[in-house]
Amino acid sequence: DTGVSQDPRHKITKRGQNVTFRCDPISEHNRLYWYRQTLGQGPEFLTYFQNEAQLEKSRLLSDRFSAERPKGSFSTLEIQRTEQGDSAMYLCASSLMGELFFGEGSRLTVL
Amino acid sequence: GENVEQHPSTLSVQEGDSAVIKCTYSDSASNYFPWYKQELGKRPQLIIDIRSNVGEKKDQRIAVTLNKTAKHFSLHITETQPEDSAVYFCAASLKGVYGNKLVFGAGTILRVKS
Numbered sequence: 494d495t496g497v498s499q500d501p502r503h504k505i506t507k508r509g510q511n512v513t514f515r516c517d518p519i520s521e522h523n524r525l526y527w528y529r530q531t532l533g534q535g536p537e538f539l540t541y542f543q544n545e546a547q548l549e550k551s552r553l554l555s556d557r558f559s560a561e562r563p564k565g566s567f568s569t570l571e572i573q574r575t576e577q578g579d580s581a582m583y584l585c586a587s588s589l590m591g592e593l594f595f596g597e598g599s600r601l602t603v604l
Numbered sequence: 605g606e607n608v609e610q611h612p613s614t615l616s617v618q619e620g621d622s623a624v625i626k627c628t629y630s631d632s633a634s635n636y637f638p639w640y641k642q643e644l645g646k647r648p649q650l651i652i653d654i655r656s657n658v659g660e661k662k663d664q665r666i667a668v669t670l671n672k673t674a675k676h677f678s679l680h681i682t683e684t685q686p687e688d689s690a691v692y693f694c695a696a697s698l699k700g701v702y703g704n705k706l707v708f709g710a711g712t713i714l715r716v717k718s
Contacts, residue, residue, distance in 0.1 A: 526705065526706075528708075533710070533711070534710055534711065535608075535610075535693045535695075535708030535709050535710050535711050536648065536693070536708045537708070538705050538706070538707065541705055548700070549700050549705065584648070591636055591653075591704075592638065592650050592653065593638075593650070594650075595640075595647040595648045595649070596647060597646070597647050598647065
């Protein structure tokens with residue numbers, strides 16, 4: 494499969510724990526995006542990378558969220574001290590010329 | 605910042621009828637407008653897109669129109685089929701210092717009744 498892959502697909506955690514999600518983009522894509530989607534809403538922008546450089550972070554993103562793309566390939570999104578409001582689907586997408594290709598997402602449930 | 609409004613939030617049509625979903629955007633610098641289809645439990649997938657240098661684009665039963673003056677764009681699906689049932693999202697590009705990102709509408713749940 495040469496699409497965008499995300500891991501894990503599902504994560505259940507207790508409030509206060511840290512979680513990390515991984516995204517492997519399409520190999521030749523230089524741009525990588527993280528979005529968050531809650532039920533009944535469209536994807537909400539969190540942050541994006543061009544190669545290894547993080548170019549923009551949403552103002553909505555608290556300092557508990559951090560993302561990295563150390564070698565310009567895969568990316569990780571870490572959420573520290575999770576809260577129930579963090580429960581959502583975390584979508585990764587990659588692009589080369591404009592069209593975003595999404596992964597299947599990582600669904601987070603914070604109890 | 606960019607704001608994308610999408611209407612209606614739900615739409616039910618009879619199989620074979622047409623469906624129209626409308627979106628408005630706020631940033632006059634937006635120049636790329638994709639539409640994504642998301643089936644239950646699946647990833648959003650691009651179905652059609654349009655750039656600001658054209659007013660209409662068609663791909664078989666799907667068409668998109670863009671009115672830059674009014675800052676709105678629409679998705680038209682003709683001869684709807686049950687497999688068209690899904691959530692549809694519009695998006696508009698927002699130009700940042702380092703490049704563009706997409707801002708999405710809240711989605712339209714389309715139900716095609718057979």
